[in-house]
Amino acid sequence: MTRRPFLFGVWLRLHGVDLITMALMGALGLGIYEAPPAPSRSFPLYFQNGEVVYPQFAYPLRKEIVPIWAAALIAFFAPFFFFTLFQIRRRSLDDWLSTTMGLLKSLITAAVFQVFLKWLIGGLRPHFYDVCKPNVPANSAPSGIGFASLMYDRSVCTGNIDDIDDSLESFPSGHSTAAWAGLFYLALYFNAQLKVMSAHNPAYWKMILMFCPLLGATLISGALTIDEFHNWYDVLAGAVIGTSTALVAFRQTFASIFDFRFNHILLPRTTSLFHRQPVLPAGVQYPFFTYQVATGDLPFTREGGWARGYKASDAFSRGNSAGGEGSGPAEVPVHAFNGA
Structure with missing residues (x-):
């Protein structure tokens, strides 16, 4: 079989x-x-007896362990490095560009989602009181707004305007959103290309490599609670947003997320607003796996039968064709074709 140029x-x-x-x-x-x-936004400062209402927002302002620009760069360049490295085996500019596009879709969608939430919902960062520097004596009679005049707004703050704006936009965490949108996408890519969860028992280093991006995303997220830039629920919400966009972006780019038979197969883009003529090799019909057999799409790994002309992994599909996990007709798995 020959690849389409x-x-x-x-x-x-x-x-x-x-x-x-x-x-x-x-x-x-x-x-x-x-x-x-x-x-x-309104917030309380003191009870009527002068006690601080929310001491969890009274932490000192510290320097971030991982700046937001560093988290964003890691979220993009770590996956991009491995996309490029894996072209040693993949050898497809289409694959390289489209896989990177999927990553960008995940990162950009997650970023816009979280900045909307920050802007409209937000919340107090753990160092809000320190940044706000409210001009309200602790033992004075309540002079704010709301019931018993216990609530205040930012008009009582005397700190730096930009710092106050930032400290009012804690939810969700941008660091966590970016980290999980990029690094979870990379973990899915490792699983697909190395066949970590497949029809054979792969080398242990592949499992370790798959979990490295997840560890990195967890460390970036967890650092935000140590330096008191975010509350735990900010971090959790960011992780959920980033993970969700990574799942959708990966599935838009590849034929499956977890099905080991297809999750390395790049889905073709055949038409668009700027290109109406379908782009498919001559004589090849859909469904997509027929297209990919013709173009010779293989994962990075060659272990467990994922190599040219070797059919070891085909036995799994034959054994499960009646149903259950991994079930399907034996002729469907792309890697089972000679020359595929």
Whole structure:
């Protein structure tokens, strides 16, 4: 079988709408990120006896262990490095560009999602009181708003305006969102390309490598609770957002998320607004696995029968064709074809 020759101009026309959409989403996210908090948030300071209401928001302002720019760079460049490295075996510019596009879809979607929540919902960071520096004596009679005049707004703050804006936008965590959107996508990619959860018992180092991105995302997220830049629920919400966008972006890019037979197969883009003529090899019909057999798509690993002309993994599908996990017709698995 021969690969369809890659034409960058065709690829650009097929994915042009996505590129424009990502640029617009990025601009929207940046604009919202730079905007001040939307609502006027109220917060308590002292009880009537002078006791601090929420001491969990009275931590000192510290330097971030992992700055937001570092978290964003790690979330993109760590996966991008391995996408590039794995081209030693994949050898497809289409695969390299489309896989990277999937990563960007995950990161940009997650970023816009979380900045909207920060802007409209937000919340107090653990160091809010220290940044706010309220001009309200601790033992004075309540002079705020709301019931018993116990609540205040940012008009009582005397600190730096930018720091106050930032300290009112704690929920969700941008660090966690970026880390999980990028590094969870990388973990899925490792599972697909190395067949960590497959029809054979792979080398242990592959399992370790798959968990490394998850460890990295957890460390970045956890550091935010140590330096008191986020509450635990901010971190959890960011992880949920990032994980969700990674799952959807990976499934849009590849034929499956967890099915080991197909999760390395790049789904083709055949038409778009800028390219109406379907792009498929001559004589090849859908479904997608037929297309991929013709183009010779293989994962990075060659262990367990995932190599040219070797059919060891086909036995799994035959044994499960009647149903259950991994079930399906024996002729479907792409790696089982000679020359595939």
